Amino acid sequence: MIENYKYCDEVQLIEADSAKGRLVNVAAKLFNQKGYARTTVRDIASELGILSGSLFHHFPNKEAILCIAMAEAILKASKFMELAMEGTTDAKQQLRILIHCEITALHDENDPGFQLMIPEWRSLNADNRACILSLRQRYEARWHKVLESLQQQSVVNAEARVLRHFIRGALLETCNWYKPSGTLSQKELSDRLFESIIHQQ
Numbered sequence: 001m002i003e004n005y006k007y008c009d010e011v012q013l014i015e016a017d018s019a020k021g022r023l024v025n026v027a028a029k030l031f032n033q034k035g036y037a038r039t040t041v042r043d044i045a046s047e048l049g050i051l052s053g054s055l056f057h058h059f060p061n062k063e064a065i066l067c068i069a070m071a072e073a074i075l076k077a078s079k080f081m082e083l084a085m086e087g088t089t090d091a092k093q094q095l096r097i098l099i100h101c102e103i104t105a106l107h108d109e110n111d112p113g114f115q116l117m118i119p120e121w122r123s124l125n126a127d128n129r130a131c132i133l134s135l136r137q138r139y140e141a142r143w144h145k146v147l148e149s150l151q152q153q154s155v156v157n158a159e160a161r162v163l164r165h166f167i168r169g170a171l172l173e174t175c176n177w178y179k180p181s182g183t184l185s186q187k188e189l190s191d192r193l194f195e196s197i198i199h200q201q
Contacts, residue, residue, distance in 0.1 A: 013075055014068070020058045023048060025111060027062075028069040032112035036066055036123045066120060067128040073113030074135045077105040081142060091149040092198055098143055100190035102171050107180050115175060140164070155198060167197070 014021045026047045030039045041062055045052040059065050081101045088094055105114040117132070124132065147160035156163055170193060178189060 013072060013079075023055065023058055024065060024069050024072060024113075027065045028073075028111065028113045028116060031066060031069065031116055031120060036062075036116075036120045063124065063128065066116070067124055067131065069113040070117050070120075070124075070132050071135055073105065073111065073117070074132070074139050076111065077101060077114060078135075078139050078142070080104065091146050091153065092155065094146045095150065095198065096190065096194045098146060099167070099171070099194050100187060103174065103186050103190050103193075106171060106175055107178070107186060109180070118172060143167075150198075163197075167193070 014024060016022075016025070023044070027039070027044045030043055030047060034043070039062075041052050041055055044062075044065070045055055055065075059068070081098060084097045084101055085094055088097065108114065117136075121129070121132075143164050144160050147156070147163050150156045151158075151160050151163075158166070174189065178184070180186060184192075
């Protein structure tokens with residue numbers, strides 16, 4: 001794991017308006033637009049209007065920024081889900097909320113960290129992958145709890161693990177065809193997917 005970063009043990013978010021927060025956000029956007037390998041430290045610094053060396057006051061290297069961008073995205077999505085599900089005990093409604101929260105995270109133009117996890121996963125070294133995997137497992141546990149509940153209620157036929165793979169794939173695919181500025185809102189998109197999984201009596 002990256003030295004001085006304890007995201008896997010101590011969950012906390014960087015203040016978005018801080019110098020470090022702005023750096024992570026700008027870097028994540030560039031990684032998403034150009035790809036991690038083609039984005040240089042100089043590119044990030046230029047976008048921020050600072051000297052390249054100034055980045056190393058906050059992070060030891062470029063990979064550390066990528067790792068934190070991914071960690072931040074998972075933590076934010078998890079917090080969003082937690083707040084949205086507060087007080088909701090019905091598994092069907094919980095699934096609707098989970099779908100909407102993940103679509104929101106995937107299509108957040110101001111914070112593309114969630115989108116980076118699939119194409120840039122292999123850009124992380126083994127320790128950093130382990131860190132992100134630990135956070136993802138906590139995130140996925142929420143999904144599995146809801147899907148297992150639906151399976152036990154015979155609301156869905158597929159086992160939770162398999163159904164989650166189907167849902168994740170469908171949500172990721174929206175990055176290739178869905179436009180938030182189009183005629184379908186994110187909530188409407190979420191509802192369409194939910195209704196394709198859960199038949200309303």
